[in-house]
Amino acid sequence: MRIELTVNGERREADDVWEGESLLYALRERLGLPGSKNACEQGECGSCTVYMDGVPVCSCLVAAGQAQGREVTTVEGLAGDDGLDPVQQAFVECGAVQCGFCTPGFLVSTHDLLARNPSPSDPEIREALAGNLCRCTGYEKILDAVRAAASAGAQS
């Protein structure tokens, strides 16, 4: 089947979509957006987190057909014309990336957290990121980056 949706502000369509395939597969394999990562395929790891109609979801658990007509923002859509999003910049500056596979999901989840709650407490950060797994860093640098992005936002 064919699906049409808005991805990162652009109208996109994909053909020959299998009815049972995930939005994640459609983004990566049909729309050339490999930023969202395919790891667990069961909603446990958060590496495929994208916004759909403004709400963070695991794109591996959204049927591609369910995204028909919806607005999707992937990690590729976070940066603007003037460079990286402050969340991305903070992850770079804090060294919150090791292998990098979980990073796109953490970026989208953090972006959503700070949009809703510009100065979160540590427990609020942990709760917001509870659905994103990192197997390299032990999370300390990631938490540093979220705090740094929050204070950068507070100063801007």
Add this chain to the structure above:
Amino acid sequence: MDFLAPSTWAEALAAKAERPDALPVAGGTDVMVELNFDHRRPDALLDLTRVPELREWAWDDGRIRLGAGVTYARVIAELGDRLPGLAMAARTVGSPQIRNRGTVGGNLGAASPAGDSHPALLAADAVVEIASAARGTREVPVAEFFTGVKRNALAPDELIAAVLVAPPAGPQQFCKIGTRNAMVIAVSAFGFALHPDRKEVGTGVGSAAPTPRRADAAAAFLAGELEAAGLWESRAALPDGLAAEFGRRVRDAAAPIDDVRGTAAYRLHTLSVMARRAATWAWDEHRRAA
């Protein structure tokens, strides 16, 4: 595979009548896992996310009628005060991403013995509203809804329309055992409700039997002891050992198995502890509310 995407409730029921083999999908948090892992290949998917009627909740004759497609995130944000037990259960579901998509209706449809909402719905005496194009609407008490492991009372042409839950007359509690606070499929779970208006106790046991089930004998025991001692009226402290005995009787209602998440013996132990704690917390809240 066909992808059916009705945009009204009437269309959804017509589609299910015409294609009883179609697998309903809402938030996808169970169904998509089965598809991604090639565990299930239905002939058709019936996407219910475009049916606006399912996304609403409203008061209905003194009960809250929770549309089957209302997400856990919305139960927490919009109904935390009016459906406290269900909201407590909803907060333990998966992660923010999962709570943004998963629905109570989907939880009932999957009918897993470990479904997080089930103990809370059992304790609150919730009723499942089921509909078909041919026969209209019927109501099934949630205690009669689960018929086996991942099996429920739905006929092939039926869909879950809503869950009907009376707002609580007393405190409610929900407890769940797992290895961390997030992303846990319950090792065991327990829902509890005090119904001081009718001097009854509600219970729900999760992940410790082939289906979610109530612990009716334990509930009747606790309600009877509270009645005999005049505690419903006096709101005095629970007699020493009563909550623990209630916990032991809740344990007796379970029929768990050993599996990858835990042993039967551990499940029984945790149930007795959770039931004791839940009853104590709820009774303390009841006393404070006096």
